[in-house]
Amino acid sequence: MADFKPYAAYARGLVGCRANPRSDEEFADYIIRHGGSPNGSDVAHDWDFADAGKGKLSLLFPAVMEIFPDCFPGPAQLTGDCVSRAAANCLLLSLGMEIADGRPDEVTGQVEGPPVLPTPGVENGVVSSESLWAWRGWPGPGYDSDGWVCSEAAKVASEIGFLVRKPYPDLKIDLTKYTEETIRIGGSRHPGDRWLAESKKHVARTATFVKGREQARDFIAAGFGIFNCSSLGFEKTRNEDGVSRQVGTWHHAQCFHGYDDRPETVAKYGEPLVLWLNCCNRWNPGPRLIRGTTIDIPHGAFWSLASTIDRCQCIALSSVAGWPRRQHTTFGATGNV
16 A cells, blocks of 8 residues: 555564465466376476576676666565565566567467557566566465465466456457556455456466476576565665665565676675565666676666575466576676576
């Protein structure tokens, strides 16, 4: 709501994400029944991108922000909807990378351009997190309180789909901006069939669980966004390299959109770094320039030790029917991934 302060709320103990092993099992079963694998290691090897990020600096946001300028960091949370916000950012990353890659969609055979959106729709994140949040509790009863489960949000993105940030006159809603009105849509009363039909135009056709830092590294290097649920809190200020230490506890969902496995980074920090994206807007001051480059990380983002990944539940989403390695620049290393 208007007085909602995300950083303070999570520090005080707001439960924005919850663990639910049964939901995880149901989503894994859903993936298998639809021809996929819930094992990220198998996916990386089957699609030939295992070790794709080894020794490299891999960044998704530069290509995505060329397609959708100023899409990051997006507006600050207005309620405890971090899971839907993180899933929406993950979808945005994979969608943007697919568009930047320029290859025909494996199902339609078409080379798809970006959706036509009003400028505020891009600045508010392109993918409407409320269009996911509205279905929390599905397929059971909905609810209006805070919190959700990462695997349940991923199943909504995969089976129900999502809407983008524009007006929908036929649905009598305008999702251009993330507002106190739009976050109240759905919940205890799930949207109806007309909304469902529109959502199914945009789905994550493939998904998998990603376990550990090396799998996350390779999915990012291959051009796929990852979102996570964890109990990890972080410092509010970035250091000279844009790094924030893990401190305290937040029951919070965020997104990964970069990985630094360069030898010089490992030498300085003792391990690689992963780039986190929060959904609190410009919440964390400090330098943003990536060491050895002329590239600034987005506002709201921060690097942290890659070992933090090992304490997260991570899910990768792809909008195409498979996991083709996207062609994008590998910064700070020779060649492309």
